[in-house]
Amino acid sequence: MFKKKKKLSVAAQRKADRLARLGYSTQDTLKFQDLNDEGLMKIDDDHYSRVYELGDVPFEAIGAEAQQEVIVSYGEAINTLDAKSHYQLLVVNERVGENAIENLLMPMAGTPDDVYRKEINDLMKARFSSEDNEFQVKRYAIITTEQKRASAAEISLSKAALAFQEPFRKGGVPLTLHGLSGEERVNLINQFTNPGMTMSKVDFQHQNAKDLVAPSFLELDNNQIQINQAHTRVLYAKYYPKVLEDDLIKNLTALNHEMVISLHAQPYNMRDLQKKIQTISQFNKIDRRRQQKDNAKDGVSSDFVSGLSEDIGQTTDALKEDFSKYGQKLFTGTLTVMVSAKNKSELRAITDEVKGVGEAEGVFFESAYNYQEEAFNTTLTLGWSFLNEDPDTYRDMTTLNIATQRPFTSVELQNPHGEFFGQNQITGNVITIDRKDKQDLLTPSGLVLGSSGSGKSVAVKYQLLNTLLNHPKDRIIIVDPESEYIEIGRQLGAQILDISTGTNNHLNLMDLADRTKLREEDKKLDLIKEKSNLLTTMFDKVLTLSDAQKGVIDLVTHDTYEQYEKPTLVNWQAVLKSRPEKIAQELALSTSPYTVGSQDVFSYETNLDLSNRFLIFNTKHLDENMKPFAMQVILDQIWKQVVASQNIVSTWLFFDEIQVNFQDQDSANWFANLWARVRKYGAIPTGITQNISNIMQFQGGRNLTSNTEFMMLLRQKAPDLKILKEELGFDENVLDQFVNERAEVGTGLIRVNGIMVPFKNPIPDHTRLYELLNTDVDTDKE
Ligand SMILES: Nc1ncnc2c1ncn2[C@@H]1O[C@H](COP(=O)(O)OP(=O)(O)O)[C@@H](O)[C@H]1O
Ligand SMILES: [Mg+2]
Known part of the structure; x- marks a missing residue:
């Protein structure tokens, strides 16, 4: 009775069980x-077919002109396909895994600032779990070719993929195409046939792919399919207007249901087609009448006849022109939407929602009644439409019809190890950026631009807090001309350096960077010459020097470094005084207030402790006439610090109100040079200003902005909007939409290496975070 079973290997047994x-x-x-x-x-x-995952392309925040470029590129890409190929666009709206957020959260450090870590994590979690974010859209292009042999198919598909990508490249649209491996394809199909099952290390030699993706339970009904626990239904577009709105896909995915949208397009042979147009024209009249009759029967307006009927209905010539002049091709196409639910009533509700979205756009979706199996395969990622038995499901589509159903919405700025910068205003997704990631940003330099009160300082304080929390070794140096950072500095343990007359604080202007630590290309810099230039411009500003006096300053500076190992301005003054020339004596007298007199902040050995990892240079209380060169001395000191820290830690530099460095040609160049120079030593400079127009007046300022790949724009004033558009390449419409004069505080645009995302990052006002970032009151106002 009981037969002894032959013992199978574990794997074989598992497979047998599965098959059974x-x-x-x-x-x-x-x-x-x-x-x-x-x-x-x-x-x-x-x-044969291949699946390519398409990266998203910024679309919604790029302005009309760039949008057109995307559509045209996409249209041209579709046009590269010949009559022997078949195109399927697959858009998958899928639930985002819980663990995606886990990787972004900051781990607690067991220190008092954990309170901020927790609050930032909470903000991130709150934005992540808001309804908008539970789903993400993935898009795939599936190209199928007609070939008898796999090797030939392989070649023609590689060619087709390259050709498909070319128009995007030419149009400057950053589309990425990733060819899916067999294993990735198995897992993609399994998403629909065996949700939750991920396979790794598939052995295609010994395992049959169909076994791997076959659902464990499947029951076909004429109006739905039950796959495992899920009730699934495929709908197809039965009617749609001649000109399809371009937001159908977006509005469908916005329903926030798991959903798969497939658009199939099979190119006609254009030569045959042209010949046939005459005949088609004849048939069309009949077809049109038939369709209109059908429509009347179904209670659908007679406007909704197929795109082709309409086209041809106008004139045969017009269609010819469409093809020849506008480069349009004609395809036979199918649009399907697959939805699934836990039970039949939920499925019915979701079906109605999909139909509702369609109707609003003039698209009539209908269940693929009796053809669920074919429709299911059509929607899957195979690359073929199996609905040809039902001619009702086919529509002729022009290139434009297909291209307007572009799957692109907006790119995300989501670096897996980045810091939280807020929420994408379009998609609702979290924005995470790692300014040190060389793949995202060739140079980490950044600018924060916005009118007064737009939220620049809060945004910068927020960034520096994140830096302190996430990069415990990195250094932070702030140049704070308006005493806005003193309070946050106090709370976070900064060394606050009050650079002002009357204190006992000194920075030695004569300090030189450690030459041995300079990079090869900077070794040839004449640091002494630079000091001499600094002193010349400095004194020129307060005294207006003659050429002879400038000559004396140069000589004296060189002499000072020869006579003293670590000179100060006091030494410099002594050298100057020791010179016999009358002009030197006069100069010694007139420079004395700044060297040995009351304005002697920079005249003595540096006595400020610059070893703290967090430094704030505060210049608010410095005498006005000292400010321009104070800034240069500070920048020089900062450079020294950056050189000393290179290869050990990164130094983050935040310069608030950088327009103070753009008073004239000299100061502008000085600042722009420093900006370019510190980068090479691994520093990460961020400049903040409400006055980009002023900066762009100087060549130095233009150099600086063109070297800056990270930009945060907040609310702008009209003249600045003009500069941003004309000189910094921002799209007018996008600026108008997100950073106009009515933009809310703390909202705007972030551009990372050309990729632009509108963001918002409101800090809730009952939080410790808000308390910390809002401490902008100058506690010791004069
Ligand atoms: N992200 C934000 N969340 C909440 N409030 C903000 C935010 N950004 C700015 N604010 C509010 O706006 C005020 C002005 O912002 P601030 O950063 O000082 O502007 P700016 O430096 O551009 O002049 C802040 O004091 C704060 O009350
Ligand atoms: Mg400010």
Whole structure:
């Protein structure tokens, strides 16, 4: 009675169990023959397909002109396909895994500032779990080719993929195309056939791909399919208007249901087509009448006839012109939407929602009644439409029809190890940026631009707090001309350096960077010459020097460094005084207030402790006439610090109100040079200003902005909007939309190396974070 079972290996047993569970039909439902390691699928004897994951392309925040470029590129890409190929656009709206956020959260450090870590984490979590964010859209292009042999198919598909990408490249649209491997394809199909099951290390030699993706349970009904626990239904677009709105896909995915949208397009042979146009024109009249009759029967307006009927209905010539002049091709196409639910009533509700979105756009979705199996395969990632038995499901589509259904919305700025910068205003997703990531930013330099009160300082304080929390070793140096950072500095343990007359604080102007630590290309810098220039411009500003006097300053400076190892301005003054010339004596007298007199902040050995990891240079209380060169001395000191820290830690530099460094040509150059120079030593400078127009007046300022890949724009004034548009390449419409004079505080645009995302980052006012970032009151105002 009981037969002894032959003992199977564990793997074989598992496979046998699986097969037994599968039964014949579930596997048979999937209409493809084979899939190999490389991701090449054999659909039937004549057709092979490949899946390419498409990266998103910024669309919604780029302005009309750039949008057109995207559509045109996409249209041209579709046009590269010949009559022997088949295109499927697959858009998957999927639930985002819980753990995506886990990686972004800051771990607690067991220190008092954990209170901020927790609050920032909470902000991130709150934005992540808001309804908008539970879903993410993934998009795939599936290209199918007609070939008898796999090797030939491989070649023609590689060519097709390259050709598809070319128009985007030419149009400057940053589209990425990632060819899916066999394993990735198995996992993609499994998302629909066996949700939650991820396979790794698939052995395509010994495992049949169809076994791997066959659902364990499948029951077909004429109006739905039950796959495992899920009730699934495929709808198709039965009617749509001649000109399809471009936001159908977006509005469907915005329903926040798991959903798969497939658009199939099979190119006509254009030469045959042209010849046939005459004939089509004849048929069209009949077809049109028939369709209108059908429509009347279905209670649909007679406007909704297929795109082609309409086109041809106008004139045959117009269609010809469309094809020849506008480069349009004609395709036969199908649009399907697959939804699934826990039970039938939920499925009904979701179906109605999809129909509702369609109707609002003039698109009538209908369940693929009696063709659920074919429709399911059509929607899957195979690259073929199996609905040809039902001619109702087909529509002729022009290139433009297809291209307007572009799957692009907005890029995300989401670096997996980045810091939280707020929420994308379009998609609602969190924005995380790592300014040190060389893949995202060739140079980490950044600018924060916005009118007064737009939220610049809060944004910068927020960034520096994040830096302190996330990079415990890095140094932070702030140049704070308006005493805005004193309070946050006090709370976070900064060394606050009050650079002003009357204190006993000194920075030695004559300090030189450690030459041995300079980079090769800077070794040839004449540091003494630079000091001499600094002193010349400095004194020129207060005294207006003659050429002879400038000559004396130069000589004296060189002499001072020769006579003293670590000179100060006091030494410099002594050298000057020791010179016999009358002009030197006069100069010694007139410079004395700044060297040995009352304005002697920079005349003695540096006695400020610059070793703290967090330094704030505060110049608010310095005498007005000292401010311009004070800044240069401070910048020089900062450079020294940066050179000393290179290769040990990164130094983050925050310069608030950088317009103070753009008083004239000299100061502008000085600052722009420093900006370019510190970068090479691993420093990360951020400049903040409400006056970009002023900065752009100087060549130095223009150099600086063109070297800056990270930009944060907040609310702007009209003249600055003009500069941003004309000189910094921002799109007018985007600026108008997100940083106009009515933009809310703390909202705007972030541009990272050309990728732009509108952000918002409101700090809730009952938090410790808000308390900390809002401490902008100058506690010791005069
Ligand atoms: N992200 C934000 N969340 C909440 N309030 C903000 C935010 N940004 C700015 N504010 C509010 O606006 C005020 C002005 O911002 P601030 O950063 O000082 O502007 P700016 O430096 O551009 O002049 C702040 O004191 C604060 O009350
Ligand atoms: Mg400010």
